[in-house]
Amino acid sequence: MAIAISVAMLYLPAQASAQQATSAAAGSQGVDQAVPSKVAARKAKADQKKAATQLGEVVVTGIRASVEKAQDIKRDADTFVDSLSATDIGALPDRSVTETLSRIPGVTIDHFISQGDPEHFSAEGNGVQVRGLTQVRSELNGGDSFSANGGRALSFQDVPSELMSGVDVYKNQTAAMIEGGLGGTVNLRTFMPFDFQGQKVAASVSENYGNFVKKYKPSASVLYSNRWHTSLGEMGFLVDLADSRLATRTDGLFVRPFFKNAGGTWVPRGADWRTLLYDRKRDGAYMAFQWRPSDNLDLYATAFQSKYHEVWDEDAIFVSNDPTQVMVDPSQPSEINGGVFQSGRLTQNGGMPMGTDIRASSSHSKTTDFSTGMKWRLGTSTEVTSSLQFVRATTNSLDSTVALGTNVPYIDVALNGSSPPHIGVDSAFTGDPANYYWGFTMDHQVQNYAKELAWRADIDHSFADGFVQGLKGGVRLTNRYANNIDTGYNWKPVFQTWMQYWALPGGVPLPGLDLNGTVNTSLVHLDKFNNFYKGGAGIPGAFYAPLLSTALGYPTSYQDIHAAADPFYTCCYAGTYQNTVLDAAHTNVQHEKTYAAYGMLEFGVDDAHLSGNVGVRAVRTTNAGQGFLVFPNQPLAPYLGAGQTAPINARNEYTDILPSLNLKWEFAPNLITRFAFSKAIARPDFSQMQAYQILNADVLSGYTPPPGTTTLPLDKLTLTGNSNSNPYLTPMKANQFDLSLEWYFDPDRGGMAWVNFFHKGIRDYFRNESRFVTYPGVDGNNYQYLITRPVNVGKATIDGVEIGWNEFFDFLPVKGFGMSANYTYIRSRTHVPNDTTAVPVDTDGSGYGSLPADGLSRDSLNVAGFYEHGPWQIRLAYNWRSQYLLSIGPNGYNGTDNNIPWKLPVFADAYGQLDGSIFYSFNEHVKLGLEMNNLNNAEQRTIMYQNASGKHITSWYVNDTRYALTLRATF
Template sequence: MTIMNKTQGLTPRSAFRRTRLARAIHWSSQLLVAGAVGWHGAGFAQEATPAEPEQPTALEEIVVSGQRSSIQSAQMIKQSAEQIVDSIVADDIGKLPDRSVTETLQRIPGVTIDHFMSLGDPEHFSAEGSGVAVRGLTQVRSELNGRDSFTANGGRSLSFEDVPAELMAGVDVYKNPSADMIEGGLGGTVNLRTRMPFDSDGQVMAATASVNYGDFIEEADPSVSALYSNRWDTSAGEFGLLVDVAFSEISTRTDGIFNRPFFPRDDLQGYEGTTIQVPRGADWRSMDFNRERLGSYLATQWRPSDASEFYFQAFRSEYDMQWDEDAIFVQNDAYAIQPGEGKEFVVDDNNVFLSGRLTQPGGIPFGADIRVANRESVTSDFSAGYKWLPGDQLEFSTDLQYTKATTEGLDATIATGINLPYIDIDLRGERPLVQADDEYLSDPGNYYWGFTMPFIEDNEAEQFAWRADVKYNFNDTDVVRYIKTGVRLTDREATNINSGYHWQAIYQPWMAWWKLPDDQMPPVEDASQMSLNTFDNFFRGKAPSPGAVYAPHISLVEGYPESFDQLHADASENYICCDDYMPATMDDPSRINEQEEQTYAAYFLLGFGVDDWALPVDGNIGIRVVQTDSAASGMIRYPETIVVGEDGETESRPWYQDPEDIVAENSYTNVLPNLNLRVELRDDLFLRFAASKAMARPAYNQMQAFQTLSAGRPEGVPEDQYVPPEDFRLTSSSGSNPMLEPMEATQFDISLEWYFNDAGGMAHVNAFSKDIEGFIRNQTIREEHGGWDYTVTRPVNTGTADIRGVELGWSQFFDQLPEPFDGLGMQANYTYIDSSTDVPRDEGSNPVDTDGSEYGQMPFEGLSEHSYNLVGMYEKGPLSVRLAYNWRSDFLMSVGPNGFNGTDRDITWRLPVYNDDYGQMDGSIFYDITDMLSLGLEVNNILNSETRTIMKQNAAGDHYASYFLNDTRYALTLRANF
């Protein structure tokens, strides 16, 4: 997919796929050139993971091969680390045990993912998963080799689904940090590790080729990766070079059925005087998704002597996705619905609708859309550094990094409309049965042009980061083992521009009675501009297809913006209703978010240990201080409302000023102490305690410096009545606040770890707590602008939350069993999390039911109370088998997302939407044909799990809001290692 220019439209899928291998070759050649410059210039060098805590040097000697070795390596990292950490290590060079980094992360205790494109969009499914949370918190710091890594999406962290899993050597999740770790993770820190050439003794070559097949979309896609690494002794010292390139593509299909919110009706024909809870309707959609990832990585090392080392690393990840959706969705007035003649409603004991025929005077308005979205995100990272060991005790390292990320996207929708005579809904079965008049749906003459809606985005972020660290090691017999101190400076700029979802009506039912002739909807004149979607094999046959639908032809959507402009121009030419079309724009200051940020951090860390006590103790204690200076550029627009004087003629605008360009500057300092303590109860039994303070800065999309001020007459005052300026309602509603400060957490961990054998046998229990302050929520406050006081609703730091939980983990291979069962192994972990929040309520963001009633305190978004992983393994001789099941309990996704909010009968309602319990099974089987060649089959979503969301209502009760079914994905893989 190539998004050339925001005005050039969507790229067809054929072009989307053609450009990728050429770009892989081009970027790989650029990496080699950059590596040569960085290698031979050698002005800098590195330590293997400069921002990570100390790792045992023995890890560099591990040759990872097979599941058993992978588990042993992860066990050694956990056992040797000074912090509380869980890891997954590749079971072959450059190969994590899942098809994406996101899917890998969900195997770690305390880590969960969701299966939607975002928590705020419960209508669009994500097959590979997204939304990584650690201990229920989405404020997760993302790192690549211990350094900052991010996606240009208005946030601060990396979208893990953007990163090729094939490039990773391992993933570490730090639950409680030390002072030398970079700040920014409230839930934890996820560090993605790549390999370095000095990790291996000599030449290493590896290659993988896969064919990925989705059984629902019935498409096969390729994946390839290749790695070369070597090291050479020369008269100038030892040199190392590593090059790794990975390309993968996956296609999936998702079908969805939707049940819409219930409304209290006491005016239904035949039910007068009785309040019946009636759904607005039901609808359905089908989405085809294709994503491509291209990753390239190069690393060089130069060790001119035993005392010094230089390095250069270059990493680039490209994520391209395109999805197209066919949908038919209800657009009716919930209070105009009536039972169909002879099709009375069936209700339960609480008078809640169960089944029946919905009708509406003039027909039930539906929209039938074709929606095509594409996004291209690129993250490029260049790092160089130097490590110097002047003696046995002193260590010095410095590291310089430049990161640039861009995201370009276009999400375009065109919808036809149709007013259906009726819709039949039956909610009594496993999932809704939805039926409409097939004959009416399949007649193109019944459709009219409904609306257009483009969304354009163009984001860019870049950062320079420099750090320097000095460590002095004492003798192992001293109580003080080492002292370490360092500084880190960053300078980041981020510009996020988007058009918003620019909905523009062509013809709508509410236009009919006052804008359109004869109160009729103009039919689509050229039927060739539509295509018939028959929804073949809908929901894999588990639900009957509700009916064929005429939607706009995909070529119209791909023709943005010309095709959009033409549809509106035709409507304006034929009917006076439609001459107010405004194309989407990204030039308005309200659409631009410009941020600059500098951070200045310093830390001091002391490592200690006492070996001659009855119970040996070691650990570290330290403090990190970081100052953040931010500046957001934007604008304030003042009210243009006219006040008519008492004489009925004098006019004034007392509040008005010319729009004012502003730069909102903010500065704050965070002091972050920490303690990590480990007690050796036995040679194989460790007790750990950790305490720290963590922080997470607000996302950039929460910090835009743009505000529109409004002046409105008091409610209920006639228009011809004089109102003095001081009695006007001066208000403003802003979704951002450039003066936001970080959320902070005071956190504690206590962990008991038992390493009962060196072959992957381990068990642990970890209890943790987090007391969080500074939640970001909308509040109504008073602000002064231009000499007038305004009532402003905007996000502020307010409220607290307490999170408590327990993690349990166990891993073992059963070598004591008789052959052939001695190859069996098992991994299991379970996480329990309990949360409570104390966040002041605000009328503009609290959940409200359709009858106006409010809800109690909501749980923390994205947090499941229970989650677990079960992994069965078998590894013996040339055979390696893995079967993994992941499950999490229900959790709150969002309050009032699209489709679950609105205003009816003067009630502005926002329903809470939950993700229901969800479990998924994945597996793989590999066979070593030779010592260097293996063949395997990997399967995701073996059980073809169904994802459901729940809308909670007070009077109508809980109902499933949506049902999603997607592919079982297969990958036939050939691996070679030399």
């Protein structure tokens, strides 16, 4: 009892109902059709149970009802499924789909704006992994759904959670499920008109507040649904609209990688700090129509649109110096332990070059889905279903950075273990605009478009008696087109310290901000970093930085800055600034078709309480990519080319055979064991299949051509090529196994516990490899180039266990308390031979041992409790995941110094966040509540490991605690 009371105020938003795996995979719509209606003996018992527990309406409005229904779904499912449902219409347990997914066992999320970027924190989270794998298939009502981001999956943060009725995560699969989920499949469910007995109206309004950004943002949603009996049969119509807005602020501090200086001391390159303001607007609209002209026929049509506008801007101060020249000022107190810097004053001759920038990112994404389908029941044992779907997605974004430069006299740094470090500079120096110069500009543009047409048809026949209880089969055809334009990051210097002895007059000071009165101090401001790190780290110092309007003024502002700087150059760097062109060189065109067919047999022995299914799915994939081959532009090798281009029309075809087996056995009352085996695939992202290759011809290192040389022989050249894509990639593949034991110790009150063991054996990883490839020269001969690009190579194994428990403490004298908890353990091993780009190298050139798979935490945990009694509904939920590898050599953690190319592994430290809500129901129609996120003011940290200098925390982030005052009404 004492333990129960101590956790009584904890709550994990209840796991709730999901369609059975085969039903969702087939795209079933509406509760009346959630499970194919069959009168055969194999379904009669389940249908009777559902009818007995069916309420007047199928809307789950209570936490206990949600948990109990989730229990029923898990118990009755024919494969491994975990789900969460909205406790009210338009009310998933969290403010975003991404956060909701993190509550499900085996599912984790990143808290960074983009995967592999450790420098930008995300309040709502990003990057969903299932059992440690990012190759996750995304679905909407059992059909394809995706964002136009160069990949194949949906960006879950783009989707309004207010439109969702629930989320299902499939850990294994049946032959009837659509292929592509190597880690798992996430299905987003919406309501349908036949989910309700008659008219339904629901609305909610929220006012969101972040205590760090100190801004209010509204959210609202409204749903109307009704159904009618007409002379043409029963009809239903539903419309659902949502608008959600959010503003947050994140402050971060960084200590950069350590280098061994001339004195033999390991010293950090320097320290940075930054403030990021984030603002997003998420809109959604959804309509659904259902028509039942007769008892044997159901028809439906849906239209879904999600729009996402994300804007963030960042003031950053960062080191841009030569790390090998940093030294510890001997005139100031310092602490060196074991040859590794702990605290002191960092400096270097001529001052430490730093950059101060304003970075603005604006992105617009839209996904539209039109779907229609039918279900036709032929007699009492056969039904035919068919659906047609069209999906269209677009993304347009601009990421613009304008930076100043300054050479600060010193940086004071004091490292204090896991606490934020103390950082200080000469404020008198940084507060004087005369000490700055224009540093660089950088733009990154994305313009993506994708569309797909998909059709499927299925037939399901059941038998009343015998071991074989049903046969299913079907076909699915897709036609998908993607046109993605990504310019990359176009970094162009204005003035840099290394130009002083090259492009500028030797040794003169870098030109100041006022360049002949053309670009002056009116374009910058003094950033004082008010309330920095919520007062928890002090104010490192105020800096001048460009105004936000300067970054948003691209391309005019870029042209003005570079034009004003050009007269200062004395050699080859002068010239009119050229805008980044969205041309064919940056374009990736892909056209993919798939042809799938499956057959599945359902079997069972009723007396032994044994059931299962076995089947096979075959899918043929054809892909065509269009792009360009760029020949070398080496004046001393005219026979190789002169930079001209040739079209590439790459075509790739492959067939995958995907068997599956699922078994379920209730060997004792309320004790069920399950086993599943399946073969899964994950096709490469479209960004990994771009048909684009640049060829290079460089003079051998150390060789100087004699004067007057016009042509070099082949043995004096190095022929290479690097590419981030390969149009001939084939899918990653996995053999996956699940084995579980489920104990329903209190089946009438939602009490259950389970343990699930899983194994994935993965092959054909996507990793870079160097191979000799033959290309023609302009002289008609063929030449071999050493090409580095991604190929299918390497293996991995992932093993783990998921443990869960739900219980209501009805034995307590005070009713209404309950608890839910789940824990996941994952271990991975990888073997990737000949990998040339993902191998970490320390700043002294030393290598590392094996590293875990990126994005994979060994441990993750959800612990929660709730109180629901009378008008009150209180819940608290804690979500935690252990350390995991973010990236190898991301921005700020790679370079070449002392002729040593280095790239460091960066890990996200363990992170846990506490969320909660309190609601009061005035009556059965209206409730008012407070929803809260990040109540524990969690600090996200990242870690870098270096061989000689050891483990270091490299960054610290704090974010808002968010509150939403919410009013909900249902009629």
